[in-house]
Amino acid sequence: MHITRYTDYSLRVLLYVALKGEERSTISEIAERYNISRNHLMKVVQELNRKGYLQAIRGKHGGLLLKQRAEDINIGALIRDTEQDLELVECFGDRNQCVITPACRIKTVLAEALNAFFEVLDGYTLADMLGPDPRMRTELIRLLQLRDSSLLKSPVSA
Amino acid sequence: MHITRYTDYSLRVLLYVALKGEERSTISEIAERYNISRNHLMKVVQELNRKGYLQAIRGKHGGLLLKQRAEDINIGALIRDTEQDLELVECFGDRNQCVITPACRIKTVLAEALNAFFEVLDGYTLADMLGPDPRMRTELIRLLQLRDSSLLKSPVSA
DNA sequence: AACTAACATATATAAAATATGCATCTTATA
DNA sequence: TATAAGATGCATATTTTATATATGTTAGTT
Numbered sequence: 001m002h003i004t005r006y007t008d009y010s011l012r013v014l015l016y017v018a019l020k021g022e023e024r025s026t027i028s029e030i031a032e033r034y035n036i037s038r039n040h041l042m043k044v045v046q047e048l049n050r051k052g053y054l055q056a057i058r059g060k061h062g063g064l065l066l067k068q069r070a071e072d073i074n075i076g077a078l079i080r081d082t083e084q085d086l087e088l089v090e091c092f093g094d095r096n097q098c099v100i101t102p103a104c105r106i107k108t109v110l111a112e113a114l115n116a117f118f119e120v121l122d123g124y125t126l127a128d129m130l131g132p133d134p135r136m137r138t139e140l141i142r143l144l145q146l147r148d149s150s151l152l153k154s155p156v157s158a
Numbered sequence: 159m160h161i162t163r164y165t166d167y168s169l170r171v172l173l174y175v176a177l178k179g180e181e182r183s184t185i186s187e188i189a190e191r192y193n194i195s196r197n198h199l200m201k202v203v204q205e206l207n208r209k210g211y212l213q214a215i216r217g218k219h220g221g222l223l224l225k226q227r228a229e230d231i232n233i234g235a236l237i238r239d240t241e242q243d244l245e246l247v248e249c250f251g252d253r254n255q256c257v258i259t260p261a262c263r264i265k266t267v268l269a270e271a272l273n274a275f276f277e278v279l280d281g282y283t284l285a286d287m288l289g290p291d292p293r294m295r296t297e298l299i300r301l302l303q304l305r306d307s308s309l310l311k312s313p314v315s316a
Numbered sequence: 317a318a319c320t321a322a323c324a325t326a327t328a329t330a331a332a333a334t335a336t337g338c339a340t341c342t343t344a345t346a
Numbered sequence: 347t348a349t350a351a352g353a354t355g356c357a358t359a360t361t362t363t364a365t366a367t368a369t370g371t372t373a374g375t376t
Contacts, residue, residue: 001159001160001161001241001243001244001246001272002159002160002243002245002246002247002333002363003159003246003247003268004362004363004364005247005248005363005364006363006364007247008247008248011264012256012258012264015258015262015264026321026322026323027322027323028321028322033257034256034257034258035255035257036255037364037365037366038365038366039364039365039366039367040363040364040365040366042323042324042325043324043325045323045324046323046324046325049323049324056322056323056324057322057323057372057373058321058322058323058324058371058372058373058374059320059321059322059323059372059373059374059375060319060320060321060322060372060373060374060375061321061322061373061374061375062321062322062323062372062373062374063322063323064323075267083159085159085160085362086159087160088159088160088161089160089161089163089165089166090163090166097193097194098170098192099191099192099193099301099302100170100173100192100298100301100302102297102301103289103294103297103298103301104173104287104298105286105287105288105289105294106169106170106173106287109233109278109279109282109286109287110161110279112278113275113276113278113279114159114275116274116275116277116278117271117272117274117275118271119274120267120270120271120274121267121268121271124267128263128267129262129263129264129267130263131261131263136261136263139260139261140258140261140262143257143258143260143261144257144258160362162333162334162335163334163335164334164335184350184351184352185351185352186351195335195336195337196336196337197335197336197337197338198334198335198336198337200352200353200354201353201354203352203353204352204353204354207352207353214351214352214353215343215344215351215352216342216343216344216350216351216352216353217342217343217344217345217346217349217350217351217352218343218344218345218346218348218349218350218351219344219345219346219350219351220343220344220345220350220351220352221351221352222352243333
């Protein structure tokens with residue numbers, strides 16, 4: 001059972017951009033800090049832009065900003081939104097071939113479990129990921145080698 | 159987000175064998191009824207045998223029986239047991255490269271969600287899958303083209 | 317106006333995970 | 347001893363996921 005790296009990267013990008021606050025982040029910079037493929041990130045960012053999570057500014061001194069406040073980005077919604085294929089097993093989808101589906105409780109039970117999974121995620125926002133504990137935020141900033149001046153003084157802003 | 163077909167087949171096999179009760183099921187028969195690859199099923203059955211869910215009897219008139227009572231086969235445990243890779247994202251595993259992991263709440267939250275997923279599954283057994291409602295069981299038996307004589311008279315037996 | 321640093325898009329390729337197929341072996345029983 | 351069952355190992359195919367390449371667009375700077 002896996003979540004795609006695509007979704008994983010989406011979360012990491014938003015986290016990074018949120019931590020950087022009002023300062024613009026660039027794709028190259030994020031790719032470098034996380035040490036991941038710039039090309040793949042490109043697509044991740046594009047989709048986050050299209051879906052209204054990020055504001056992508058072109059041109060010199062362009063970059064990325066959050067388009068919503070970190071408090072308003074729900075983790076459950078985000079993952080449902082970026083993880084395209086949530087069909088846990090064959091019988092969840094169209095092309096289902098399984099003959100017992102109409103009377104099968106396996107499907108029902110798995111669906112119930114999946115709901116429980118998302119209910120937990122629905123209880124968190126991006127702001128929660130930044131660490132309610134300021135020491136954790138400081139540590140994240142350090143690990144990402146961000147300049148922390150602006151951030152540690154003011155509360156998180158979108 | 160997916161569960162492997164391997165796990166899906168494991169569930170279906172146990173369901174089939176359970177429905178057939180004391181009569182032996184064969185791999186060929188199960189493959190045919192579900193219309194799935196006999197070879198793949200072979201491996202599924204082998205593992206279920208190795209892990210103590212099924213009793214596999216060789217030789218003429220051999221076949222498969224449950225080794226545990228349907229009431230004792232927990233769905234959560236079964237899926238944890240057959241789904242080998244439960245590392246939702248990179249940072250769950252060894253070869254993790256993500257630099258922020260030590261201070262990252264994403265991991266914590268996803269782990270909590272995964273727990274909720276399994277907690278639901280832990281609440282069900284294979285017996286529950288057979289349908290507490292006898293009409294549903296009858297329907298499953300019909301869909302699988304099983305002879306139902308022995309089953310409808312006696313309660314489910316392992 | 318031209319240059320450049322940023323994101324956008326489409327297409328191609330590679331890598332990894334999953335699923336399937338095939339050939340051969342072992343076991344038990346009629 | 348023939349046969350019907352499962353066991354095992356290796357090879358192949360398929361699908362999904364990830365990455366790379368090449369080219370385009372936008373907007374600020376000089």
